Amino acid sequence: MIIDTTEIETINSFSKLESLKEVYGIIWMLFPILTLVLGITIGVLVIVWLEREISAGIQQRIGPEYAGPLGILQALADGTKLLLKENLIPSTGDTRLFSIGPSIAVISIFLSYSVIPFGDHLVLADLSIGVFFWIAISSIAPVGLLMSGYGSNNKYSFLGGLRAAAQSISYEIPLALCVLSISLRVIRLSNSLSTVDIVEAQSKYGFWGWNLWRQPIGFIVFLISSLAECERLPFDLPEAEEELVAGYQTEYSGIKFGLFYIASYLNLLVSSLFVTVLYLGGWNLSIPYIFVPELFGINKRGKVFGTLIGIFITLAKTYLFLFIPIATRWTLPRLRMDQLLNLGWKFLLPISLGNLLLTTSSQLLSL
């Protein structure tokens, strides 16, 4: 009798285990996503702090000083304040468009993080169309900006939204052409466009194998057009505060403005991460003839340490690269609208097309 009851209990526990397994499965699906979102948020806070301190350094100021040690908590204080601030909605504007706009901008940028490899095969979704997923998703963001500009019922907002749309559309084409000329080689090597394969294709010869040396023109074009996509300073016409009060953000207050603020830095981080992945060799240590596993004897100890090193190298490259856009912001003056469009359509587009032609002709020789 006693044995029977224990058997029943074990059977019951098994059925419980099944349901628990499903729950665990869901949790395991959510866990990487939440980790990524948390990591990205911390990364954005770090960028905001870095930008304020670097800009202070460039202008011989001190920068945030009193919010936490060295002003580290400044971005957190800004965020909390924006969260607790009153949320104003224009009475004659389109309320639905006004509220949806910023969330579309943020979500589309967040989605593009899912194809970024942070370490050795440490990627949320290893899609075979990887980079082009990013290009497709990132062109949704200007729709959000246009919606918010239109929904505000404000002439400055509307002008800013139109400018944002025009700018992103005209700079997306050189960006896509640069990515295309990189992916040609990856297609030949491994027949996919996955970001992981792009990094693996650069893994030989240390940093001499970076795509930066294969595609120097493409790198410069990519740098310029990603700056324009992020609406960073030489191209920050959509929010030019001397002409349009704050562009499409003019009517936004509280956390909705905070979403735009976050979205701009998220965009900066994602384009910098993509520069790392596409041109700077991703998670590889990139010093020729030294391999990470041999250096630290990781093969026996397990993969966790190697993964951590991979993440560290990716982030180090990314944040070192981020110094360039931040320094650019405080160095170069803003372009006019016609200069911006001339640069995009008459200079970057032909050059990136020429770069694509060069790349394809060198592919014929299978270099």
Next chain:
Amino acid sequence: MNSIQFPLLDRTTQNSVISTTLNDLSNWSRLSSLWPLLYGTSCCFIEFASLIGSRFDFDRYGLVPRSSPRQADLILTAGTVTMKMAPSLVRLYEQMPEPKYVIAMGACTITGGMFSTDSYSTVRGVDKLIPVDVYLPGCPPKPEAVIDAITKLRKKISRELYEDRIRSQRANRCFTTNHKFHVQHSIHTGNYDQRVLYQPPSTSEIPTEIFFKYKNSVSSPELVN
């Protein structure tokens, strides 16, 4: 700080892991990112503008100048406010979202300053228009004095209670009015809008000569002066 003055929200529970209250957190976040509106009506703004620069750097206190009143927390009324400027100042203040602070900068915005005796156009003190948190005297105040005012405002914010703030400032929120501009297709018709024009008793019947005579007689004392 006694507990009569700060009744409920400010008390921390002693055996809790979190060593602060929500009230303190919101006060801290507000005082450490006070974004001022880029607003200047005259010479005080020159002193205020030097705070943006490297010598007096108010980014140390987390102040980032914003051009849009929707994102500003603080307005420094830098400079004389005239009767003509007063409505737009009030409108700007109304457009700012709720935890908002005002520093009346300079003698002109406190009492009217040197224009307080015989000016026909100066507002005698900006506190007749909008509620002022900190009065900052000087003509114009030095940048150090502005920093002093900002520290005093930070001190004031740190002692704030969230409930009081809501109770005191939820009233008197106005919608902004629409523009009164009308689209008119042709301006040069010769028929002027009779409501707008000032009409002397019999304007249209006056011949031009008489009009010129009238004008000369009016303008002659100015020529003498």
